[in-house]
Amino acid sequence: xxxxxxxxxxxxxxxxxxxxxxxxxxxxxxxxxxxxxxxxxxxxxxxxxxxxxxxxxxxxxxxxxxxxxxxxxxxxxxxxxxxxxxxxxxxxxxxxxxxxxxxxxxxxxxxxxxxxxxxxxxxxxxxxxxxxxxxxxxxxxxxxxxxxxxxxxxxxxxxxxxxxxxxxxxxxxxxxxxxxxxxxxxxxxxxxxxxxxxxxxxxxxxxxxxxxxxxxxxxxxxxxxxxxxxxxx
Amino acid sequence: xxxxxxxxxxxxxxxxxxxxxxxxxxxxxxxxxxxxxxxxxxxxxxxxxxxxxxxxxxxxxxxxxxxxxxxxxxxxxxxxxxxxxxxxxxxxxxxxxxxxxxxxxxxxxxxxxxxxxxxxxxxxxxxxxxxxxxxxxxxxxxxxxxxxxxxxxxxxxxxxxxxxxxxxxxxxxxxxxxxxxxxxxxxxxxxxxxxxxxxxxxxxxxxxxxxxxxxxxxxxxxxxxxxxxxxxx
DNA sequence: TAGATTGTTAATCGATTAACAATC
DNA sequence: TAGATTGTTAATCGATTAACAATC
Numbered sequence: 001x002x003x004x005x006x007x008x009x010x011x012x013x014x015x016x017x018x019x020x021x022x023x024x025x026x027x028x029x030x031x032x033x034x035x036x037x038x039x040x041x042x043x044x045x046x047x048x049x050x051x052x053x054x055x056x057x058x059x060x061x062x063x064x065x066x067x068x069x070x071x072x073x074x075x076x077x078x079x080x081x082x083x084x085x086x087x088x089x090x091x092x093x094x095x096x097x098x099x100x101x102x103x104x105x106x107x108x109x110x111x112x113x114x115x116x117x118x119x120x121x122x123x124x125x126x127x128x129x130x131x132x133x134x135x136x137x138x139x140x141x142x143x144x145x146x147x148x149x150x151x152x153x154x155x156x157x158x159x160x161x162x163x164x165x166x167x168x169x170x171x172x173x174x175x176x177x178x179x180x181x182x183x184x185x186x187x188x189x190x191x192x193x194x195x196x197x198x199x200x201x202x203x204x205x206x207x208x209x210x211x212x213x214x215x216x217x218x219x220x221x222x223x224x225x226x227x228x229x230x231x232x233x
Numbered sequence: 234x235x236x237x238x239x240x241x242x243x244x245x246x247x248x249x250x251x252x253x254x255x256x257x258x259x260x261x262x263x264x265x266x267x268x269x270x271x272x273x274x275x276x277x278x279x280x281x282x283x284x285x286x287x288x289x290x291x292x293x294x295x296x297x298x299x300x301x302x303x304x305x306x307x308x309x310x311x312x313x314x315x316x317x318x319x320x321x322x323x324x325x326x327x328x329x330x331x332x333x334x335x336x337x338x339x340x341x342x343x344x345x346x347x348x349x350x351x352x353x354x355x356x357x358x359x360x361x362x363x364x365x366x367x368x369x370x371x372x373x374x375x376x377x378x379x380x381x382x383x384x385x386x387x388x389x390x391x392x393x394x395x396x397x398x399x400x401x402x403x404x405x406x407x408x409x410x411x412x413x414x415x416x417x418x419x420x421x422x423x424x425x426x427x428x429x430x431x432x433x434x435x436x437x438x439x440x441x442x443x444x445x446x447x448x449x450x451x452x453x454x455x456x457x458x459x460x461x462x463x464x465x466x
Numbered sequence: 467t468a469g470a471t472t473g474t475t476a477a478t479c480g481a482t483t484a485a486c487a488a489t490c
Numbered sequence: 491t492a493g494a495t496t497g498t499t500a501a502t503c504g505a506t507t508a509a510c511a512a513t514c
Binding site: 007009012013014015016017020041042043078079080081085093094095097098099101102104105108110148149172173175179181187189191193194195196197198199200201202203204205206207209 | 240242245246247248249250253274275276311312313314318326327328330331332334335337338341343381382405406408412414420422424426427428429430431432433434435436437438439440442
Binding site: 034035036046050051054059060061062063064065066 | 469470471472473474
């Protein structure tokens with residue numbers, strides 16, 4: 001805190017991948033890691049990694065790199081991943097269940113405290129240590145737990161109605177896995193996760209490959225490769 | 234085809250959301266839709282929508298907008314969503330199962346022909362119309378089906394080994410839902426889907442809200458809002 | 467010490483936005 | 491017709507990359 005740096009959206013999105021690399025280094029017992037190493041690992045430019053890491057306030061040592069433990073802390077602190085964030089999940093279908101079992105989330109402070117569903121067969125059960133309640137009990141439970149974040153994995157058709165109920169119950173942040181653009185008041189933030197846009201990129205890149213098999217400039221690209229990201233139709 | 238326009242990655246990622254709006258308009262019986270309407274619906278700038286749509290080669294009518302049916306075709310054609318793409322899925326866990334049941338995929342030409350898993354209880358069953366086979370049979374089945382695209386939803390620890398096997402079997406595109414950066418030869422494309430980066434953005438935006446409740450410039454933001462996307466730490 | 471790496475300032479590149487003539 | 495919208499060219503904005511002095 002206090003450092004007050006500015007971070008672009010692309011930078012924020014890259015930070016978790018840096019964290020992943022640095023944590024692997026920590027497990028290997030490394031005390032320092034350079035931006036060059038991180039960049040190599042991810043196929044990025046070292047200068048980009050340095051610039052990105054700068055937003056966390058981390059200070060490195062020339063010639064040596066960044067102290068691993070401090071860097072982990074700095075990224076986690078910047079992302080607010082060093083504090084517990086209680087959450088609920090609405091819709092205990094396969095996607096919801098997958099998210100309840102996603103082992104990375106607890107590491108990022110994300111704690112799913114309850115799940116809600118309309119399916120009588122699921123209500124009362126426990127999925128991945130998370131109890132599933134009737135959606136009727138949602139407002140009261142959210143209020144009682146004081147949860148502010150909801151993960152939305154209901155069918156599209158119910159998304160807006162459920163969102164409205166969530167907001168009424170005090171939710172101020174919705175992680176939206178449906179395909180609906182939600183209408184919410186100004187004080188509520190919605191983060192939309194869109195599988196289709198990922199598939200769109202894959203589709204276009206696949207065509208690019210099969211279309212012009214000429215200039216294959218050795219890009220072991222993972223959507224992250226720098227330079228020439230444009231694509232010919 | 235033939236139009237040969239250039240498209241940036243951000244543009245490609247936005248196209249599916251335009252398609253969604255335009256298809257809704259079609260269901261309502263609309264014959265034309267303007268970029269302004271689409272922009273309003275998504276909270277984007279009209280000029281951005283027009284610029285994005287231009288890459289598909291669509292031609293609109295001043296004062297009227299774009300012909301709905303042609304626009305749908307143009308976007309689908311640009312994304313290669315008008316042709317069938319057979320695929321296999323490796324890892325029939327909850328995430329894999331969720332993807333097998335994702336109704337949008339068939340609409341985008343994505344056809345999951347087979348699933349593979351190591352779990353004896355799943356092998357031989359059918360999940361959402363998709364047969365689950367032993368992973369031992371993977372190479373032969375992929376070759377027999379002539380599938381080029383694989384969706385990877387195995388535990389992180391197996392990701393690289395499975396990817397290697399997939400590539401040996403002739404797979405040239407991997408939609409990677411694991412957290413591993415895969416090492417693949419040049420002719421293989423990997424599209425990585427990263428939930429953590431989405432959560433990173435959500436976390437930072439949530440802090441922004443709770444930190445400075447001063448300048449709340451009425452951004453019903455859905456991660457897409459233009460202007461001032463930067464964030465103070 | 468020599469040299470790799472940091473961190474900062476400047477340059478470049480690319481995406482978004484603005485302006486506006488053409489037009490249905 | 492009048493005027494909203496397209497499509498193109500130019501301007502702006504912001505993110506990436508380059509350059510380089512500082513330094514461990």
